[in-house]
Amino acid sequence: MTEPVVQIHKLWTVFENGDKKSVVHKDLDLTVERxxxxxxxxxxxxxxxxxxxxxxxxxxPTKGDITVLGKPAAELGKRGAASRVGMLFQQGALFSAFTVLENIAFPLRELNTLPRELIREAALVKLQMVGLPADAADKMPSDLSGGMIKRVALARALIMDPPxxxxxxxxxxxxxxxxxxxxxxxxxxxxxxxxxxxxxxxxxxxxxxxxxxxxxxxxxxxxxxxxxxxxxxxxxxxxxxxxxxxxxxxxxxxxxxxxxxxx
CATH class of the missing domain: 3.40.50.300 (P-loop containing nucleotide triphosphate hydrolases)
Incomplete structure (x- = not known):
């Protein structure tokens, strides 16, 4: 049987504000299949x-276990999750001072393990995958529509082909x-x-x-x-x-x- 991609068991999330405690999750279980x-x-x-x-x-979480792709989720936060998990935030969270292509390439550039030209080619491929034209590469986030921002953010989330x-x-x-x-x-x-x-x-x-x-x-x-x-x-x-x-x-x-x- 294939191992679940995400396995959450008996998870508790408790937020504290002074003497007050707010329980958000209590013994939460969830399985996400491949x-x-x-x-x-x-x-x-x-x-x-x-x-x-x-x-x-x-x-x-306050307590409980979260396993993602066979590893504790906490390890993703320590080592960087971009190669295993892509994240598209609600408003896109693009870097306003970076061009479209620089935003998409950012996770690969942070690794600093590939030549710049190869990184650029990979970013251009992802730009095409999300349905944006090549001439969008040099645009700034302020020049994009809401739909384009979502697509650029999606391309960035997928730049390292996370499962x-x-x-x-x-x-x-x-x-x-x-x-x-x-x-x-x-x-x-x-x-x-x-x-x-x-x-x-x-x-x-x-x-x-x-x-x-x-x-x-x-x-x-x-x-x-x-x-x-x-x-x-x-x-x-x-x-x-x-x-x-x-x-x-x-x-x-x-x-x-x-x-x-x-x-």
């Missing part, structure tokens, strides 16, 4: 982005046409590169368009982690309000995938 696209959804304060950062090794890609609100701030185009790109890259994807998103169209499984965070843990049609049928107040309202019904009705029926 090759799937998993969406993390939940209400405000359920720690979705915190969980992504813990997978990346940028934050340490795992983490996405924080990948279509946030995009108009419907740009969001649809970005989803199409993600699906193509997922298939073409054999990626495993974990994303946090509130966008129902994105969730139903891409997800092979949905993990729902509520009551400080994952209450269900399953295929979309089983998640929307799960009896819980958050799931009912989030998935079965007018927007959820519309998103499912428009979905072309017949395995996720309208309810």
């Amino acid at each position: 090759g799937e696209i998993m969406s993390l959804v939940g209400g405000s304060g359920t720690g979705k982005t915190v969980l992504l950062r813990q997978m990346l090794g940028l934050e340490t 795992l890609l983490l996405l924080d609100e990948p279509t946030a701030g995009l108009d419907p046409e740009s969001a649809d185009s970005f989803c199409t790109l993600l699906r193509s890259l997922h298939q073409g590169m054999g990626l495993t994807v974990v994303m946090v998103t509130h966008d129902l169209d994105t969730i139903f368009e891409l997800s092979t499984r949905i993990a729902v965070l509520a009551s400080q843990k994952v209450i269900i982690n399953d295929v979309p049609q089983k998640v929307v049928a799960f009896d819980h107040p958050f799931i009912h309000d989030f998935f079965l309202g007018e927007r959820g019904q519309r998103a499912m009705a428009l979905l072309k995938n017949p395995t996720v029926p309208s309810i």
Whole structure:
């Protein structure tokens, strides 16, 4: 049996503010299998982005175990995760003083193990992979549209061909046409590169368009982690309000995938 890409067991996340303690995660378990696209959804304060950062090794849980690609997630934070895990932050997080190509090439340049010309060629390949023209290479982030910023950030996340890609609100701030185009790109890259994807998103169209499984965070843990049609049928107040309202019904009705029926 193939080893899970991400394995989280009995995870606790507790934040302290003076004498007050806030428990965000309590005995949280989660498994991400190789090759799937998993969406993390939940209400405000359920720690979705915190969980992504813990997978990346940028934050340490209070207790519990997180294994990513067979290694403790904490080792990713110490050694640098770019070669094993790509991360697309919500606003792109591009360096404003760098050109597009410099932003994409940054992780490779930080390693300082390849000739500059080879790094440039690799960055140009990734630029093309995310659907941007070669003449975008010398543009500055301030010259880019929201959709272009997302694509540049995605190219940077993929520059070292990581097997795992983490996405924080990948279509946030995009108009419907740009969001649809970005989803199409993600699906193509997922298939073409054999990626495993974990994303946090509130966008129902994105969730139903891409997800092979949905993990729902509520009551400080994952209450269900399953295929979309089983998640929307799960009896819980958050799931009912989030998935079965007018927007959820519309998103499912428009979905072309017949395995996720309208309810």
